[in-house]
Amino acid sequence: MSFLHAQDKIEAGDRKVILVGNPNVGKSVLFNALTGAYTTVSNYPGTSVEVSHGHCEIEGERYSVLDTPGMYSMLPITEEERVAREILLREAPHTVLHVLDARNLERMLPMTLQLIEAGLPVILVVNILDEAERIGMKIDIDRLQANLGIPVVGAAMARKRGLAEVREAIHNYSQVPRGVMNYAADLERGIFQVAATLEGEYPLERRALALLLLQRDEEVAQLIAEREQDGYAVVEKSVNEVVFTHRSDLHLRLSLERKRLVKLILEGVVQTSERQGLTPAERFSAWTMNPWTGVPLLLIVLYFGLYEFVGGFGAGTVVDFLEGTLFEEHINPWFIALADQYVPWYWLHELLVGEYGILTLAVRYAVALVLPIVGTFFVAFSVIEDTGYFPRLAMLVDRLFKYIGLNGRAVIPMVLGFGCDTMATMVTRTLETVRERILATILLALAIPCSAQLGVILGLLSGVEGALLTWSLCMVILFLVVGFLGAKLVPGERPMFYMEIPPLRLPQMRNVIVKTLTRMQWYFFEIFPLFIVASLLLWAGKMTGGLETLVRSLRPVMDALGLPLEASAAFIFGFFRRDFGAAGLYDLQTSGLLSPVQLTVAAVTLTLFVPCVAQFLMMKKERGWKVSLGIFVAVTVIAFGTGWLLNQFLLLTGLLA
Numbered sequence: 205m206s207f208l209h210a211q212d213k214i215e216a217g218d219r220k221v222i223l224v225g226n227p228n229v230g231k232s233v234l235f236n237a238l239t240g241a242y243t244t245v246s247n248y249p250g251t252s253v254e255v256s257h258g259h260c261e262i263e264g265e266r267y268s269v270l271d272t273p274g275m276y277s278m279l280p281i282t283e284e285e286r287v288a289r290e291i292l293l294r295e296a297p298h299t300v301l302h303v304l305d306a307r308n309l310e311r312m313l314p315m316t317l318q319l320i321e322a323g324l325p326v327i328l329v330v331n332i333l334d335e336a337e338r339i340g341m342k343i344d345i346d347r348l349q350a351n352l353g354i355p356v357v358g359a360a361m362a363r364k365r366g367l368a369e370v371r372e373a374i375h376n377y378s379q380v381p382r383g384v385m386n387y388a389a390d391l392e393r394g395i396f397q398v399a400a401t402l403e404g405e406y407p408l409e410r411r412a413l414a415l416l417l418l419q420r421d422e423e424v425a426q427l428i429a430e431r432e433q434d435g436y437a438v439v440e441k442s443v444n445e446v447v448f449t450h451r452s453d454l455h456l457r458l459s460l461e462r463k464r465l466v467k468l469i470l471e472g473v474v475q476t477s478e479r480q481g482l483t484p485a486e487r488f489s490a491w492t493m494n495p496w497t498g499v500p501l502l503l504i505v506l507y508f509g510l511y512e513f514v515g516g517f518g519a520g521t522v523v524d525f526l527e528g529t530l531f532e533e534h535i536n537p538w539f540i541a542l543a544d545q546y547v548p549w550y551w552l553h554e555l556l557v558g559e560y561g562i563l564t565l566a567v568r569y570a571v572a573l574v575l576p577i578v579g580t581f582f583v584a585f586s587v588i589e590d591t592g593y594f595p596r597l598a599m600l601v602d603r604l605f606k607y608i609g610l611n612g613r614a615v616i617p618m619v620l621g622f623g624c625d626t627m628a629t630m631v632t633r634t635l636e637t638v639r640e641r642i643l644a645t646i647l648l649a650l651a652i653p654c655s656a657q658l659g660v661i662l663g664l665l666s667g668v669e670g671a672l673l674t675w676s677l678c679m680v681i682l683f684l685v686v687g688f689l690g691a692k693l694v695p696g697e698r699p700m701f702y703m704e705i706p707p708l709r710l711p712q713m714r715n716v717i718v719k720t721l722t723r724m725q726w727y728f729f730e731i732f733p734l735f736i737v738a739s740l741l742l743w744a745g746k747m748t749g750g751l752e753t754l755v756r757s758l759r760p761v762m763d764a765l766g767l768p769l770e771a772s773a774a775f776i777f778g779f780f781r782r783d784f785g786a787a788g789l790y791d792l793q794t795s796g797l798l799s800p801v802q803l804t805v806a807a808v809t810l811t812l813f814v815p816c817v818a819q820f821l822m823m824k825k826e827r828g829w830k831v832s833l834g835i836f837v838a839v840t841v842i843a844f845g846t847g848w849l850l851n852q853f854l855l856l857t858g859l860l861a
Contacts, residue, residue, distance in 0.1 A: 219298035220268045221260075221374055224288060224319070226312060227274030228595055228704035229305045230331040232256070233361040234370070235271040236718050254633075255291065262375045270295065273634075278318040278412070279419050279455070282636050286423070292324060293408055299377045301370070303329045305704065306336035306343055306358070310470060314462040317385060320354065323409035327355045327373050334360035335707045340477040351469045362709055387461040394418065394446035401439045404431040417443050419455045489708050492596040495603075502597065509584040510622060511662065518580030519659025527572035539563045555743050566739035570732050574656040574783055578727055579720075581623040581655040586719040590711035594619070595703050602701055608687025609643045609694065610635075611701035617644055621652035625782070626731065626818045627723070628652070629826060639696025645827055646690055649815040650839050651683040656783035660790055661807050670860050671804045674850075678808045682846060734818045738780035751776070761844060766851045768797055771806055775813055782816045800860045801851070809847030814840050 221238070223231045239258025256271040272291050273284035280286040292300060302319055304312035309330070319326045330343060349356035355373045359366025386392055398414035406413060416424040417439070429436040447454060482490075491497040536557075543557040557564045588594065594616060602612030614635060621628035625648050632644045653661065665671040745751030751773075758772035765771075770792055778785020789806055792798050798806065814836055815823065823832040854860055 219265065220270065220295050221299050221301060222291060222295060222297045223269070223271045223301045223303060224275060224292065225303035226276055226305070226315075226704050228592075228706040229303050229312075230359075230361045230706070231271055231274075231303045233715065234301070234303055234329065234331070234359070234367075235269060236715065237361055237364060237367050238371070239269050255287070260371075262371050265375065267298065267374065275315075277315055278322060279416060279421055280423075284634060292319075293322070296407070297325060299374050300324045300326050301329050301374075302326055303331050305706075306330045306333045307339065307341065308704075309343070309474060310463075310466055313466045313469065314459070316352065316354075317462050317465060318412070318415075320352070320385075321409060321415065322412040325377060325379050327357065327370075327377060328352065329357050329359050329366070329370060331359045331361055331366075332707060333358045334363060334365065338483070342475040342477075344473050344475075348469070348473045351473065362712060385465050387458070387465075390450070391457065391461060394449065397446060398439070398442045401435070401442045402428070402432070403435055404428070406431070415458065418446060419458065485708050489596065489705075492593065492708075493599045495600065498596075498600040502600065505588065505593070509588060510581075510658075513584050514577060514580045514655055515659050515662040518577045518655075519663055522576035522580070523573055523659070526576060527568065531568045531572045536564050536568060551747060554747065555740075558743065558746075560739055560742035560746055562736055562739045562743075565742070566735040569781070569784065569787070570735040573660075573787065574735075574781075575727075577656045577659040577783075578623060578654075579724060582720045582723045582727075583716065585620065585623055586716045586723070587711045589719065590709070590715045592706040592708050595705050596708075598703055599705070606698075607691070608647070608684065609691025609698070610640055610687070611698075612703065613701060614640065614644050617648065618652060621648045621654065622658060623655045623723075624727065624731070625649070625652060625654045625815060626822045627726065629815075629819055629822045633826060637696055637698075639694050639698075642694055642696075642827060642831060643687065643690050645823055645831075646835055646838070647683060647687055649819065649823065649835050650686055650812055650842060651679050653679075653811045654782050654816075656781075657786045657811065660783060660786035661811065664786075664790060664793055664803065665807055668800045668803060668860065671800060671807070674804050674854075674860065675807055675811070678846065678850065679811065682812065682842070686842065731818055735781065738784065738817065741780065742777070765805055765809060765844070765847045766855070767802055767806055768792070770797055771802075774806070774810060778810055778813055778816065780817055782810075785810050785813070801854045804854065804860055805847050805851045808850055809843050812839065812843035812846055814843070 223235055225231050235256060235258065238260045240260075255273070258269045258271075260267050260269055270291060272288040275285040275288040277285070278289055280289050300319060302316050304316070316326065316328055328348075330345065330348070333343065336343065343358065345356050345358040355377065357366055357369045357373050359370060361367065387395070395411060395414045395418070398417055399410040402410045402413060413424060413428065417428070425440075428439060432439055450457065492501055539561075540557045543553050543563075547553045547556060554561065556562055559565070597619075598612030598615045600612075601615050605611055605614055614632075616634070617628040617631040620631055628648050629645055632641045632648070635641050635644060661675070662672070665675055742751065745754065754776060755769070755772045758775065759769055762769055762772050771789070774785045774788030774792065776785075777788050786807075789798070789803070789810065792806075793803055814820070820832065820836065823835060827835075
């Protein structure tokens with residue numbers, strides 16, 4: 205259903221508050237401050253774009269709060285912007301909180317004007333006010349409110365400053381008529397001419413619709429055609445006449461007019477004082493985006509955040525305790541004892557506590573092996589995210605990513621892939637073009653190991669001199685080569701890259717906890733059931749003999765890779781869960797069945813091997829069957845081909861022997 209077919213009624217007690225604004229202006233911080241930890245994240249109906257939902261209570265009244273994707277204009281370019289606009293114009297909001305960065309008022313206020321033109325109940329939240337004041341800006345909030353004719357609140361949500369005022373503005377909001385800010389006379393005549401031809405009922409001002417039509421918004425044009433039916437010919441004729449009369453890019457002209465109006469609005473609102481050089485935080489921020497200093501800083505973050513905390517503490521200390529002590533010595537023996545006593549049927553006994561039992565394998569792997577690794581990764585990711593480092597990392601890697609057909613925005617799914625490739629594949633929907641999404645999906649499926657697999661592999665290879673370096677070089681080279689070839693072969697346009705840079709801050713404990721818990725909740729509801737499914741399939745394969753047949757069928761492949769037949773089980777397990785396969789290598793290594801060369805070849809091939817079933821299903825959901833199967837086949841060929849080449853190279857050179 206389109207926004208033009210939305211109903212304007214709001215059920216009693218179901219007042220909606222919608223947050224909008226550019227990315228990285230503090231919308232999510234305000235959303236969490238309003239709603240607390242009890243929120244849900246789901247796809248907006250009919251799309252693959254995620255929207256956060258929550259509730260808050262103000263003076264005894266309950267409000268539904270929606271946090272929309274970042275948007276720059278009411279004229280959408282990306283799918284996220286289309287969804288954000290759809291929400292604004294479908295959900296009949298009680299209030300719309302437009303959150304912007306106080307340091308960039310002049311650049312962000314044009315969207316405020318568009319929201320006002322649309323007839324939406326806007327409250328302007330001038331956020332990050334503390335940073336603006338720190339760099340010598342003084343903003344007269346009362347004067348800005350008077351000039352705009354809407355409620356304006358100054359805030360610094362990272363410090364909870366202004367939260368009470370935002371809540372009060374929401375509760376006390378009353379829709380009052382406000383004057384229209386006029387553009388140049390010739391533009392106003394054209395806008396009036398088009399608006400006068402619209403006769404249907406719409407959930408937004410005809411003036412706003414006319415502006416979108418003049419800017420050639422195809423979605424609006426199509427939906428107005430449906431509403432006006434025979435009368436649309438008059439509308440279309442009027443639009444064409446106005447466009448022809450101006451003989452110029454109306455989109456650019458309107459943009460310049462809004463900038464002119466913003467300058468008038470800001471007269472006497474913003475005062476700046478001379479600054480005495482850069483602050484230490486600003487210097488450090490610049491270092492993070494300079495290749496000469498940014499790369500060493502990135503390596504430090506990866507070493508302490510990924511290798512030491514996730515690999516050392518999560519995959520080492522916590523896993524050793526949970527799996528080695530808790531499950532192996534206490535929980536699994538207790539499960540087995542109960543089954544021995546109360547389950548006389550062999551098939552059910554095997555299903556529950558056998559080699560591939562739900563309790564002894566699925567629950568143990570999910571809770572004792574994967575949970576601590578994924579959990580520590582989500583903690584590290586949330587801490588780094590809350591500091592504002594990721595937008596700077598995006599700027600740092602943008603030039604490199606352009607060579608592989610992506611831009612800096614793709615750094616988020618790539619980094620998230622080191623936590624869970626399934627979640628990262630879902631996050632690729634935030635990339636602007638289909639081409640980018642396909643390229644990112646290929647690289648995630650091929651060369652980005654999830655934290656659970658990575659933790660086990662780091663532990664395995666760190667004990668073999670040169671193995672970890674060989675594995676790392678293979679991953680980096682394959683990532684760059686496949687990315688470069690993919691950029692040449694996958695058709696599509698290269699998008700523009702722009703990103704807001706928020707201030708660097710110390711992470712807030714509450715934000716880190718909320719983000720980590722939200723991601724862990726997703727893990728339990730989306731991924732944990734797949735462990736059960738994998739266990740059931742492995743159990744069925746064992747009981748029917750199908751698993752043994754499948755293992756034997758891979759003998760020629762294992763021979764080509766120089767691996768023992770037993771290693772084929774690790775590759776089969778790896779499809780169900782990547783960490784299953786890595787754990788299979790761990791068992792082979794501890795049993796003394798793998799030489800250093802074989803271990804390295806197996807680790808490289810398994811990392812590159814097909815995505816796990818959860819990631820494959822997410823690929824199918826996001827990209828469709830055709831693309832997903834194509835990626836599956838390509839990744840399989842590349843993985844085994846690379847493994848064969850690496851084995852030949854190591855045998856010829858005698859390295860790792």
